[in-house]
Amino acid sequence: xxxxxxxxxxxxxxxxxxxxxxxxxxxxxxxxxxxxxxxxxxxxxxxxxxxxxxxxxxxxxxxxxxxxxxxxxxxxxxxxxxxxxxxxxxxxxxxxxxxxxxxxxxxxxxxxxxxxxxxxxxxxxxxxxxxxxxxxxxxxxxxxxxxxxxxxxxxxxxxxxxxxxxxxxxxxxxxxxxxxxxxxxxxxxxxxxxxxxxxxxxxxxxxxxxxxxxxxxxxxxxxxxxxxxxxxxxxxxxxxxxxxxxxxxxxxxxxxxxxxxxxxxxxxxxxxxxxxxxxxxxxxxxxxxxxxxxxxxxxxxxxxxxxxxxxxxxxxxxxxxxxxxxxxxxxxxxxxxxxxxxxxxxxxxxxxxxxxxxxxxxxxxxxxxxxxxxxxxxxxxxxxxxxxxxxxxxxxxxxxxxxxxxxxxxxx
Amino acid sequence: xxxxxxxxxxxxxxxxxxxxxxxxxxxxxxxxxxxxxxxxxxxxxxxxxxxxxxxxxxxxxxxxxxxxxxxxx
Numbered sequence: 498x499x500x501x502x503x504x505x506x507x508x509x510x511x512x513x514x515x516x517x518x519x520x521x522x523x524x525x526x527x528x529x530x531x532x533x534x535x536x537x538x539x540x541x542x543x544x545x546x547x548x549x550x551x552x553x554x555x556x557x558x559x560x561x562x563x564x565x566x567x568x569x570x571x572x573x574x575x576x577x578x579x580x581x582x583x584x585x586x587x588x589x590x591x592x593x594x595x596x597x598x599x600x601x602x603x604x605x606x607x608x609x610x611x612x613x614x615x616x617x618x619x620x621x622x623x624x625x626x627x628x629x630x631x632x633x634x635x636x637x638x639x640x641x642x643x644x645x646x647x648x649x650x651x652x653x654x655x656x657x658x659x660x661x662x663x664x665x666x667x668x669x670x671x672x673x674x675x676x677x678x679x680x681x682x683x684x685x686x687x688x689x690x691x692x693x694x695x696x697x698x699x700x701x702x703x704x705x706x707x708x709x710x711x712x713x714x715x716x717x718x719x720x721x722x723x724x725x726x727x728x729x730x731x732x733x734x735x736x737x738x739x740x741x742x743x744x745x746x747x748x749x750x751x752x753x754x755x756x757x758x759x760x761x762x763x764x765x766x767x768x769x770x771x772x773x774x775x776x777x778x779x780x781x782x783x784x785x786x787x788x789x790x791x792x793x794x795x796x797x798x799x800x801x802x803x804x805x806x807x808x809x810x811x812x813x814x815x816x817x818x819x820x821x822x823x824x825x826x827x828x829x830x831x832x833x834x835x836x837x838x839x840x841x842x843x844x845x846x847x848x849x850x851x852x853x854x855x856x857x858x859x860x861x862x863x864x865x866x867x868x869x870x871x872x873x874x875x876x877x878x879x880x881x882x883x884x885x886x887x888x889x890x891x892x893x894x895x896x897x898x899x900x901x902x903x904x905x906x907x908x909x
Numbered sequence: 910x911x912x913x914x915x916x917x918x919x920x921x922x923x924x925x926x927x928x929x930x931x932x933x934x935x936x937x938x939x940x941x942x943x944x945x946x947x948x949x950x951x952x953x954x955x956x957x958x959x960x961x962x963x964x965x966x967x968x969x970x971x972x973x974x975x976x977x978x979x980x981x982x
Binding site for chain 1: 920921922923924927928957960961963965
């Protein structure tokens with residue numbers, strides 16, 4: 498991508514040719530996550546910590562993604578948020594022809610920012626103004642987490658992001674953190690039990706054996722909020738685009754749009770072809786030889802393109818470039834899009850759900866499938882008169898879409 | 910209690926081994942259990958490993974329910 502600013506993102510070179518290389522890169526203790534341009538927003542977070550510090554953070558945050566927690570988010574936050582926004586669209590966004598039309602980008606962001614706020618523990622009042630403010634700050638801060646792909650002057654973009662971080666801290670994080678710190682203090686002296694503490698990120702971070710700096714806590718909140726919102730939004734939009742093409746060629750499958758299994762497979766296939774984070778960046782802290790023979794030297798910064806390894810025919814079968822919701826893979830149908838390895842996305846179960854096992858007694862659908870199912874129940878279709886607008890920077894841009902208008906003709 | 914790893918689900922992220930190297934060992938493609946019988950503190954570690962595992966590949970069961978298998982999926 499061309500940059501126009503005076504200070505540009507740090508350079509990297511492509512590395513890794515196939516799945517064995519990918520596994521070696523993602524499992525290596527000597528290849529550290531590398532986002533130096535976004536340090537004020539992602540530094541010292543679960544995204545960038547490595548080795549023992551990273552493991553300690555994952556351990557602290559794991560209770561947020563248990564089966565019980567996922568079911569709780571779905572029942573208490575996600576489904577009510579979806580219904581609230583559907584009702585609003587039904588009332589406010591009906592055209593003269595009687596058809597409801599929405600731009601899915603703000604529509605999904607508004608829903609997901611409520612889920613994110615609850616996951617963080619921000620205790621927002623149930624009024625739209627607070628969520629709209631949080632949504633605005635989240636959009637600005639998300640840009641800060643993706644400065645590697647920014648076309649702006651970095652100094653200017655960082656300065657702007659730092660100011661939004663200050664506002665996010667003062668308006669949202671600090672008040673919620675003060676309330677939780679008081680609860681954690683009462684827990685530590687035995688006044689309340691652990692099960693009386695709220696289950697959210699702020700509480701978990703305050704329970705750390707060694708205190709975590711406020712700025713580190715704020716950055717962790719930024720990463721969680723951005724990830725819970727923007728990745729799911731783009732994944733839902735890409736699935737809708739891919740399915741639109743698929744249904745033109747396979748019209749009988751339109752009858753399956755209410756089928757959770759079909760939608761899950763459709764969404765996973767889309768995630769494989771369009772990973773929300775297409776390129777994973779690492780910095781070598783030792784000389785490394787990949788299985789393919791490629792050498793990485795200490796100090797080098799490399800990028801692993803998931804779009805390439807997610808199309809390995811050995812793993813994903815014939816015609817790996819084609820979208821096929823019936824694909825049978827030797828790995829997850831979503832491919833390596835969540836970066837399997839030491840730094841696998843901690844929110845993966847929340848986005849794609851989990852399948853029943855002896856550990857989790859029931860299937861738990863992820864946010865992505867639940868959103869798609871509800872939208873297709875209203876007959877979701879693209880609007881030929883108002884086409885989707887892609888971002889000029891492509892998949893690695895701060896967001897892959899500028900507008901994503903859809904019609905919901907069955908919303909009466 | 911008996912701890913198990915579902916090899917088909919495991920992605921070898923390695924959290925289980927880091928948490929309890931005397932119970933779990935990461936191989937080329939998935940983790941393996943090297944000490945299946947867990948009680949007391951080890952049972953607590955195995956239960957924490959269940960929640961740490963990104964793919965929900967770990968489970969514990971009563972020793973007498975051998976072969977009951979997964980509920981599905």
